[in-house]
Amino acid sequence: MNMIDKTDTEILNLLIENSRAQWQEIGDRVHLTGQAVKNRINKMEKLNIIEGYTLKVNLHKLGKSLIAFITVFMKSSNHSEFKKYILNNSLIIEATRISGDGCYMLKAAVLDDKELTKLLDEILEYGNYKVNLAIENVK
Template identity: 55%
Template sequence: MSSNWFCLVKLRRMEEEGIIEQYTIAVNELKLGKSIQAYIMIFLKSNQHTAFQKYIKENPDITEAHRISGEGCYMIKASVSDQVALNHLLDEILKFANYRVNLSIGKIK
């Protein structure tokens, strides 16, 4: 038996058991022209969670989103091309929530 076959069987078993839920790729946002990485803490103004979650899922600039406990309601990561695009995103978010923005100045890991 080849080691490739063994690995394939093991991967399939892990998928069936739910250990592996999905596969993904790593995208270099800078090479796509998205030079600003923003981490945005969301403070919903009302209980519009469903509408806000729909907005998050449909917005391609929002690359990651988490509903959180503690301070704030959500933490999102957005990748945008420039300050104009960031301002547009923040204006859209204001329809649902107040926010606090932190910008990445360099990726460590």
């Protein structure tokens, strides 16, 4: 059972490009009225195809000059405390539980190496880690 059609996919792609686009503007591009676009977006929200809308922030302009990708290797199988730590730490901007090499992949935005070191010292309470630093954002 296909929940969305080609037009819905086009609408999703336009929203991914610009989530602030007006319904009428999207409608002009997919040959629908603004109201029809609104109805399709509402349907996709109810189906949880669209889970929310986000804001892309330039972290460098906020002084967050280092982006670190941290693979965490947990010391124990009790992950609940680590998940609480992740959720309450504003330096960690993305977190995913992974399979393969490691248990979690974290993306952290920090001011400098001193702030990164402090973060890594805190993570050591939960497990070991491997760090990769971003050198260029391609996409």
